[in-house]
Amino acid sequence: IGKSVSGILSGKNLQSLLYNAAAEIQKVIRYDRVMVYKFDEEGHGRVVSEVKSDELEPFLDLYYPASDIPKQARELYKINLTRIIADVNVADSAIITFQNGNTPLDLSHSALRAVSPIHIQYLKNMGVASSFSISLMAKGELWGLVACHNYTPRFIDYKARDAAKLIGQILSSALEYRQEEEDTEMLHTLDLAAAELSRQIKSxxxxxxxxxxxxxxxxxxxxxxxxxxxxxxxxxxxxxxxxxxxxxxxxxxxxxxxxxxxxxxxxxxxxxxxxxxxxxxxxxxxxxxxxxxxxxxxxxxxxxxxASITWAGKPEKLVEQQENGLIQLSPRKSFEAWTExxxxxxxxxSIKEVSLVVKIREELMDTINRKANEIRSLNDRLRLAYDELDTFTYTISHDLRTPLSAVKSYSELLLTTNKSLDDNAKKILNRVVAGADKMNFLIKEILNYARVGRSDIEPVKIDMQLLLEDLKQEVITALKPPNLELTFGNLPDILGDKTMIEQVFTNLLNNAVKYSSKSNPSKVKVEGVINKNETIYSVADNG
CATH class of the missing domain: 3.30.450.270 (PHY domain)
Structure with missing residues (x-):
């Protein structure tokens, strides 16, 4: 056995390990065919390794449907690690017990327990006279079987059966290790990707x-x-x-x-x-x-x-009618390769893929919740800033209005009481009053502007010709530019907030006049063009 185990474990990979195991078991029990048979998640089995006599046709890579070894039979293979049928043609022997006649005797742990008549017929249909199996376990579950067939009756003595069982147990341990070893590199790659994604989500x-x-x-x-x-x-x-x-x-x-x-x-x-x-x-x-x-x-x-799956015969359960008229399941008679x-x-x-997806989702949900809390905090701070802005704008507007009211009142007083003012002085004082009114209007608009973020602007149609003519007079009066040529081209009407648009053009005209004042003459031109669904205005100067 020590020599057999050494030969089995000399395999460099999982496939060579399985082949070596089949070869060593054949040496111990001397059966015509020894196959390593692996179950998939649905219970179907595939021959993944095989050692056989030269005259036999190969079964390697053939699939066997789950119905060939039902679930209850697979559970028994987990209890009894070896199973022998020395001669399929020998009749079963009855057992006499001291138990109550209605109580069936539990033979789950017995090596002598007979098998299902359907399984016996199944073996006969394959031409098999003797059968021996060794269970292969991995992580407490039935990984597969070493299925051995002989085409003439052959008994295996206890010593050989026990040796084969020990080889099966050693192979089971090696299987678990080798399979994990081959999966390690792939799993390591997935783990690295998960760790990096986790870092990226957080940063x-x-x-x-x-x-x-x-x-x-x-x-x-x-x-x-x-x-x-x-x-x-x-x-x-x-x-x-x-x-x-x-x-x-x-x-x-x-x-x-x-x-x-x-x-x-x-x-x-x-x-x-x-x-x-x-x-x-x-x-x-x-x-x-x-x-x-x-x-x-x-x-x-x-x-x-x-995928091209080759079954050992068409995978279907057949029913036959017996002489007494009863219907009974019958194993298939043909094992010719049938391709699906x-x-x-x-x-x-894989379970690993699913578990990593769940892990990343948890990381993602933590990050989303953290960002949601940050947004809530920002909203609270923004609400506080709005309140502070309201207080600030109210205070500033109040403080500005007081001296502005005084300027306007004294100007109006001069106009009404001082009879010695000439026309030029009256004109200047009227402009002071008009400027004070405009300043008062702008202060009100500052209050409205502070609330713009919380209400929609309602655009109105603006007469740009009228607006720019008024601004022209104000700019000339305020800056008194020498040699100014302020001209207007086409001035189409636009939609917008009148006060804001007026402020925009006031700033643009002031800048244009100020920076072109060193030129002689100082030239400023304002014009607008309509281009499909938008109106484009330009303010050009030679400064």
Missing amino acids: EENITNALTGQAITIQQLTQATGAVLVFNHTISRVGTTPDDEQLKEIIAWLQTNQQDTVYYTNHFPQVFLPAKKYSSIASGILACIISKEMGEWMIWFKPEKI IVQNTSEKW
């Missing part, structure tokens, strides 16, 4: 950029060929994915049908029929809800993997 202000705009994206979180982030009313894609219209119909389906936080399948087109149109890129889907109310998702896609083409199916999503 980036823009979540979309953190998940889709860096060297490491959500695509690297799994072995998907494409990923989509639906966030903040925007669809961001990385890798190979369905187009935007196809994504919208997928999201609509998820909105209606996804109940849990994470949904995944490796045959999406069979669940959502329209997906058959793009099964080549989206046969597998893994969807994670960020916010169902906001219609926000992370979605990963795996492409179609058209499996479409609309992708590689399966």
Whole structure:
């Protein structure tokens, strides 16, 4: 056994390990065929390694349906690690017990327990005379079997059976280690991607950029060929994915049908029929809800993997009518290779991929909640700033109005009481009163302007010819520019807030006159043009 174990463990990878195990077991029990048979998630089995006599046809890579070894039978294989049928043609022996006649004897742990008549018929249909099996366990579950066939009756003594059982136990331990060893590199890559994404989520202000705009994206979180982030009313894609219209119909389906936080399948087109149109890129889907109310998702896609599965005979249960008229299940009689083409199916999503998606979602939700709290804090500070602005503008306007009222009052008093004023002096005082009125109006507008952020501006039609003529008189009176040529071109009316527009053009004209005053003559021109749905004004000077 020590020599056998040494030979088995000399394999450099999982496949050579399995082949060496089959070869060593054949040496111990001397059966015609020894196969290593692995179960998949659905209970179907595949021959992954085989050692046989030269004259036998190979069974390597053939699939056997789950119905060949039903679930209850697989549970018994976990209890009895070896099982022998020395001769399929020997009749079963009855057992006499001291128990109540109605109580069946539990033979679960007995090596001598007979097997199902259907299984005996199954072996006979294959031409097998003797059968021996060794259970292969990994992480407490039935990983597979070492299935041994002999085409003539052959008994294996206890010593050889026990040796084969020990080899099976050692192989089970090695299987677990080798499988994890081969998965380690892939898992390490996924873990690194998850760690980097976590860092990006925490450090980036823009979540979309953190998940889709860096060297490491959500695509690297799994072995998907494409990923989509639906966030903040925007669809961001990385890798190979369905187009935007196809994504919208997928999201609509998820909105209606996804109940849990994470949904995944490796045959999406069979669940959502329209997906058959793009099964080549989206046969597998893994969807994670960020916010169902906001219609926000992370979605990963795996492409179609058209598989050609060769079954050992057509995988179907047959029924036969017995002589007494009763219907009974019957194992298939033909084991000729039968090929099935499996479409609309992708590689399966691993538990690791799903767990990393859940982990990143938790990180993302923490970040979104933190940002939401920051926004709430900013809103509170903004509300406080608005209140302070109201107080400030009210105080300033009040303080400005007091001296302004005095200027206006004394000017009006001079006009009405001083009879010695000439026309020029009266004109100047009238302008002082008009300026005071305008200043008072602007103070009121400052109060209104302070509230602009909280109310909509209602635009009105502005007569630009009239407005600019008034501004021209004010600028000339205020600045008294020498040699000024202020001309107007076409002046189309515009829509806007009159006070604000007046302030804009007052500033523009003041600057133009001021900076062109050193030229002789000083030239300023204002004109407007209508271009489709917009009006463009220009103020040009030679300063």
